[in-house]
Amino acid sequence: MKAIVHERYGPPEVLRLRDVEMPExxxxxxxxxxxxxxxxxxxxxxxxxxxxxxxxxxGVRRPKDIRLGSDFAGTxxxxxxxxxxxRPGDRVFGAKGDAFAEYICVEEDWAVxxxxxxxxxxxxxxxxxxxxxxxxxxxxxxxxxxxxxxxINGHPGVWVHSRYx
Numbered sequence: 001m002k003a004i005v006h007e008r009y010g011p012p013e014v015l016r017l018r019d020v021e022m023p024e025x026x027x028x029x030x031x032x033x034x035x036x037x038x039x040x041x042x043x044x045x046x047x048x049x050x051x052x053x054x055x056x057x058x059g060v061r062r063p064k065d066i067r068l069g070s071d072f073a074g075t076x077x078x079x080x081x082x083x084x085x086x087r088p089g090d091r092v093f094g095a096k097g098d099a100f101a102e103y104i105c106v107e108e109d110w111a112v113x114x115x116x117x118x119x120x121x122x123x124x125x126x127x128x129x130x131x132x133x134x135x136x137x138x139x140x141x142x143x144x145x146x147x148x149x150x151x152i153n154g155h156p157g158v159w160v161h162s163r164y165x
Contacts, residue, residue, distance in 0.1 A: 003101035005066040009049030020067070023098075023105040027080040030106055032092060034074040036125030037099045040133075043068050069099030071128030073121040083108045091115040095128030 003020045025031045045054050046068055058064060073093035076086050085108055086092065094112035098104050106112045115124050138144045 001102040003067055003098070004069065006047055006063060006068060007066050008062050009047070009055075011048070014047065015068075020101065023103060025078050025080050025105055026107065027082040028107050028109065029080045030076050030083060030086050030092065030108060030112065031078040032072065032074040032104050032106060032112075033077050034072050034099060034101060034104060035121035036073045037069050038071045038126040038128075038130065040070055040129045042070050042129055043100075065097070067098040067101065069101065069104075070095050070097060071125055071130065072096060072099035072104060073115060073124035073127075074104075077103065080108075086112075086114070091121070091124075093119075093121075093124035093127055 001020060001022050002017055004015050005018045005020070006014045006016070008014055023031065045051070046058055046063070049055050049058065049063070055061075071093075072095070073091070076088050076090040076092055078088055079086055091114065092112050093115050094106060094110070096104055096106040096111060111128065115121075138150065144150055
């Protein structure tokens with residue numbers, strides 16, 4: 001299968017499309033055909049190796065794990081023998097390393113959920129880490145409550161006025 005890899009730290013130009021081994025489905029896992037994935041700050045830090053402290057975990061001179069990607073959305077292709085909540089054909093989304101690939105394996109009790117019918121793969125593929133971070137910022141740190149107004153900066157120079165729901 002194909003995956004985006006980086007064999008050294010640096011700018012996006014270090015990324016390459018390569019053939020890698022297909023993941024094996026563990027007893028409690030799902031094999032997901034990735035339909036959409038998005039880049040988030042975790043991916044950027046792992047790709048660049050910055051701040052330098054990232055390298056203490058990811059590899060000092062070069063990445064230990066050459067695959068990137070956290071947020072994903074896709075279709076379950078196969079399930080392990082112990083999986084109870086999902087079946088082949090289910091649409092799922094979540095956060096799991098190595099998501100910049102044609103297929104990933106994720107454990108059933110990890111960060112994976114069924115996709116709502118009215119959500120596209122592209123929409124769900126942006127939810128994982130970024131949405132959880134935004135939710136924690138608004139709900140936990142900002143203590144925003146229903147009825148309060150929130151200003152969201154979605155792009156430099158673009159300001160959107162929205163209501164927290």
